[in-house]
Amino acid sequence: MKTQSLLRFLITAVVVVVALLLGHALWRHYLYAPWTRDGRVRAEVVRIAPDVSGLVTQVAVVDNQTVRKGDLLFTIDPDRYKYAVAQATANLAAAEASSRAAGANINAAQAAAAARKTEFEMRQEQAARRQQLSDVIAKETRTDAASAAMAARAGWQQAQASGSQASAAREQALAAVEQAQVALDTAKLNLARTEVRAPADGYVTNLEVRVGDYAVVGSPRLALIDSHSYYIYGYFEETKLPQLRIGDPVDIRLMAGGVHLKGTITGIARGIGDRDNPTGTDLLSNVNPTFNWVRLAQRVPVRIAIDSDHLPADLILAAGMTATIEVKPH
Numbered sequence: 001m002k003t004q005s006l007l008r009f010l011i012t013a014v015v016v017v018v019a020l021l022l023g024h025a026l027w028r029h030y031l032y033a034p035w036t037r038d039g040r041v042r043a044e045v046v047r048i049a050p051d052v053s054g055l056v057t058q059v060a061v062v063d064n065q066t067v068r069k070g071d072l073l074f075t076i077d078p079d080r081y082k083y084a085v086a087q088a089t090a091n092l093a094a095a096e097a098s099s100r101a102a103g104a105n106i107n108a109a110q111a112a113a114a115a116r117k118t119e120f121e122m123r124q125e126q127a128a129r130r131q132q133l134s135d136v137i138a139k140e141t142r143t144d145a146a147s148a149a150m151a152a153r154a155g156w157q158q159a160q161a162s163g164s165q166a167s168a169a170r171e172q173a174l175a176a177v178e179q180a181q182v183a184l185d186t187a188k189l190n191l192a193r194t195e196v197r198a199p200a201d202g203y204v205t206n207l208e209v210r211v212g213d214y215a216v217v218g219s220p221r222l223a224l225i226d227s228h229s230y231y232i233y234g235y236f237e238e239t240k241l242p243q244l245r246i247g248d249p250v251d252i253r254l255m256a257g258g259v260h261l262k263g264t265i266t267g268i269a270r271g272i273g274d275r276d277n278p279t280g281t282d283l284l285s286n287v288n289p290t291f292n293w294v295r296l297a298q299r300v301p302v303r304i305a306i307d308s309d310h311l312p313a314d315l316i317l318a319a320g321m322t323a324t325i326e327v328k329p330h
Contacts, residue, residue: 034243036236038299039252039323044229046200047220050076051193056213063207066227067198073222074196074209081191088184095180202227230317232263232304234325237297243329244268250304253324259315262307265327269301 058075061067202224209221232252236244244265252261304325311317 034236034240034248034327034329035325036234036240036299037322037324038235039304039325040233040235041254041317041319041321041323042231042233043317043319044226045319046202046224046226048073048196048199048222048224049218049220050196050215051217052076052081052190053215053217054078054080054194056209056211056215059207059209059211061204061207061222063204065204067202067204067224069198069200071198072195073198073204074215076194076196076215078191078194081187081194084187085184085191088180088187092177092180092184095176098176198224200224200226200228225319228308230306230308230319231266232306232323232325234302234304234323235299236302237299239297241268241300244302244327245329249328251326251328252304252306253326255322255324256316259312262310263304263325264307265302266305267303269303272298272300 054076056074057077058072060072060074067073205223205225207222209215213221215221232250234250246265246267248265250263250265252263253259254261
């Protein structure tokens with residue numbers, strides 16, 4: 001009888017000890033093992049906004065459509081921008097004509113300056129000879145020759161000044177040509193931007209543009225989810241961070257059908273907001289006068305790259321889906 005009681009006691013004790021050990025192991029696993037159910041699928045979202053304003057004349061996509069980089073999304077009425085290109089082309093032609101005319105004026109001014117220089121040299125030589133023949137030539141004649149040389153010199157200087165003015169006018173004309181060319185390039189760019197195209201492969205979502213709408217510069221009209229940018233954000237408790245390393249492999253199980261994926265940790269956030277200690281109006285810490293003695297572990301975002309080479313063919317990934325994440329530390 002005593003043996004049976006002792007045996008029952010030992011069995012009960014063993015069961016209790018095993019239960020305690022399993023409970024302790026499960027508790028440690030829950031607290032410290034690098035896993036979390038709080039995973040979110042994320043993706044890069046491009047907000048598509050027109051670069052020029054105008055009436056929408058064509059919408060080439062529908063909501064949730066798959067598009068490739070460079071595909072046409074919608075078109076803005078191009079007529080006004082075609083007229084701007086024509087006007088800029090005419091302005092460039094006029095500026096180039098003015099530049100050619102300024103070049104011709106420089107040539108004429110240089111020729112006139114050369115002629116005045118020749119005349120000055122001739123008059124100066126004549127005046128010098130008459131001065132040497134002062135015994136033969138009357139003083140009045142010598143004076144007239146000197147005056148003519150001085151007048152020729154003034155004419156040469158004036159011709160040189162006219163040449164400088166012509167050169168300045170030529171520089172202004174060349175600057176006007178450059179400005180006209182820039183205006184033409186801008187007009188052509190604006191015309192090209194009337195066709196709004198996809199900047200990346202992806203999925204059209206939240207399409208809010210219709211034919212006849214007036215599109216405004218910088219106002220988003222649809223979102224494009226980059227199909228090559230999906231990743232996971234896992235929110236791990238701070239007690240589990242010591243076991244996480246960049247490069248660790250990750251098992252991902254989506255809530256949608258329990259699909260299993262592979263991934264790799266690519267980054268760990270280095271800061272999160274502190275709601276208990278916001279900054280006050282004087283840039284001083286606004287410390288909460290109360291303190292909760294039961295403290296829950298903070299959750300820190302960990303970025304995980306999805307192994308895109310082994311995705312199931314029929315898998316539908318959507319930003320915002322939830323997942324369970326388990327890290328396999330090296």
